[in-house]
Amino acid sequence: MSGPGQSSAGGANDRSGGGSVSSGAGAMESNGAGGAKDRSGGGSVSSGAVFELTDATVRYAGTAPAAPPAMAHVSLAVRGGECVALVGPNGAGKTTLLRALLGQVPCASGRALALGRDARSWPRDALARVVGVVAQREEPAFPLTVREAVEMGRYPHLGAWRAPGSADRAAVERAMRRADVAALGERWVETLSGGEWQRVRIARALAQEPRALVLDEPTASLDLSHEMQLYELVLDLVRRDGLAALVVSHHINVAARFADRLVLLAGGRIVADGPSDVVLEPKRLAAVFGWPVAVHRLADGSVQLYPERQPLEPESGARP
Numbered sequence: 007m008s009g010p011g012q013s014s015a016g017g018a019n020d021r022s023g024g025g026s027v028s029s030g031a032g033a034m035e036s037n038g039a040g041g042a043k044d045r046s047g048g049g050s051v052s053s054g055a056v057f058e059l060t061d062a063t064v065r066y067a068g069t070a071p072a073a074p075p076a077m078a079h080v081s082l083a084v085r086g087g088e089c090v091a092l093v094g095p096n097g098a099g100k101t102t103l104l105r106a107l108l109g110q111v112p113c114a115s116g117r118a119l120a121l122g123r124d125a126r127s128w129p130r131d132a133l134a135r136v137v138g139v140v141a142q143r144e145e146p147a148f149p150l151t152v153r154e155a156v157e158m159g160r161y162p163h164l165g166a167w168r169a170p171g172s173a174d175r176a177a178v179e180r181a182m183r184r185a186d187v188a189a190l191g192e193r194w195v196e197t198l199s200g201g202e203w204q205r206v207r208i209a210r211a212l213a214q215e216p217r218a219l220v221l222d223e224p225t226a227s228l229d230l231s232h233e234m235q236l237y238e239l240v241l242d243l244v245r246r247d248g249l250a251a252l253v254v255s256h257h258i259n260v261a262a263r264f265a266d267r268l269v270l271l272a273g274g275r276i277v278a279d280g281p282s283d284v285v286l287e288p289k290r291l292a293a294v295f296g297w298p299v300a301v302h303r304l305a306d307g308s309v310q311l312y313p314e315r316q317p318l319e320p321e322s323g324a325r326p
Contacts, residue, residue: 054085055083055084055085055119055122056084056085056086056120056121056217056218056250057082057083057084057107057119057120057218057250057252058082058083058084058117058118058119058122059080059081059082059083059103059106059107059116059117059118059119060081060116060117060119061079061080061081061115061116061117062077062079062080062081062106062113062115062116062117062118063075063077063078063079063080063113063114063115063116064076064077064102064105064106064111064112064113064114064274065114066111074273074274075114075274076099076102076274077099077102077103077106077274077275078273078274078275079116079275080099080103080116080274080275080276081116081276082103082269082276082279084218084250084252085250086217086218086248086249086250087244087245087248087249087250088244088250088251088266088267089240089241089244089251089253089264089265089266089267090250090251090252090253090265090266090267090268090269091253091254091255091261091262091264091265091267091268091269092104092252092253092254092255092269092271093255093256093258093261093268093269093270093271094270094271094272094277094294095272095294095295095296098271098272098273098274098294099271099273099274099275100254100271101222101254102274103271104220104222104252104254106118106125107120107125107220107252108120108125108133108137108139108220109124109125109126109127109128109133112126120133120136120137120218121136121217131161131162131165132162134161134162134214135162135163135214135215135216136216136217136218137216137217137218137219137220138159138208138210138211138212138214138216138218138219138220139211139219139220139221139222140204140207140208140211140219140220140221140222140224141222142222142223142226142254143226144207146195146196149194149195149196150194150195151191151192151193151194151195152182152187152190152191152192152193152194152195152198152206153178153182153191153192155195155206155207155210156178156181156182156187156206156209156210156213157170157174157178157213158210158213159177159178159181159209159210159211159212159213159214160174160177160178160213160214162214163214163215177213177215178213180212181209181210181212181213182209184209184212184243184247185205185206185208185209185212185239186205186239187202187205187206187209190202190206199232200227200228200229200232201228201229201231201232201235201236204224204225204228204232204236205236205239208221208224208236208239208240212243216249217249217250218249218250218251218252219240219243219249219250219251219252220251220252221240221251221252221253221254222254223254223255223256224236224240224253224255225237225255225257225260226256233257233260234260237260237263237264238264240253240264241264253265258286258311259310259311261282262282262286262308262309262310262311263282263304263306263308263310265282266281267279267280267281267285268280268281268282268285268286269285270285270290270291270294272294277290277294278290281307282308282309283303283307283308283309286301286309286310286311287301288300288301288311291311297313297314297316298313298314298316299311299312299313299314300312300314
């Protein structure tokens with residue numbers, strides 16, 4: 007959920023209490039050629055996107071009229087065969103952006119499209135047939151085997167009464183193989199590790215046979231190995247199956263290694279959108295996160311950020 011701070015167009019709020027701070031190179035939008043262009047003019051992003059926001063603003067019911075919106079004037083496109091990661095501090099508007107694209111909240115102005123259609127106009131079961139969602143947290147409500155959990159991904163195709171057919175069973179088998187959980191089929195889900203359960207949830211989304219995956223903090227609480235394995239799986243689905251992937255992550259360094267584009271948000275606005283080496287600029291990050299950072303470029307061209315030390319000043323009269 008987006009917080010109260012709001013950035014100026016093309017910049018980011020100074021979280022240390024100093025008003026708007028320039029983002030250096032300005033707010034950026036990927037141009038598909040590895041570069042970036044100024045997005046301050048707004049307007050519609052290019053067509054053919056799986057997800058598209060055009061100058062979209064979201065204001066939640068009950069918000070004071072003078073309060074800033076949860077999301078303001080956001081334009082964004084995500085295409086098939088592309089992995090896009092949403093990053094930014096708590097309250098930046100990442101979850102609100104997802105909700106708008108999934109038709110869960112209305113746009114006060116602008117528009118949100120899924121596969122070229124107004125996101126709010128999709129019937130829920132129809133949208134679930136084309137978009138697989140892996141939410142941030144989920145615990146099984148009742149005992150299930152892994153296979154039964156994955157079979158639930160066929161519900162949008164079956165409805166409440168139709169029994170699974172051969173096509174449904176084949177889709178479940180493909181999804182389990184693709185997510186590398188076929189060997190776990192008869193295990194009870196409560197016996198799984200965190201990494202195994204996340205893979206099962208992705209398999210369930212794949213059983214929907216979607217054109218896009220939306221993952222909200224998919225590696226929260228996972229150890230390093232399981233986190234990297236999950237991102238490798240997502241990127242493989244994007245590259246080999248042509249899915250569009252939209253991922254929310256607080257792990258910026260991991261997202262920078264895997265995502266084709268990073269979208270940095272602050273105060274409900276996009277501060278920068280482009281390759282990691284464009285978006286992860288030290289002054290911009292310091293302005294957005296309110297903490298100094300250093301950036302290091304890796305051999306593969308991606309960059310990694312390192313928070314700087316900022317020791318607390320000793321209290322007056324305290325011993326050194």
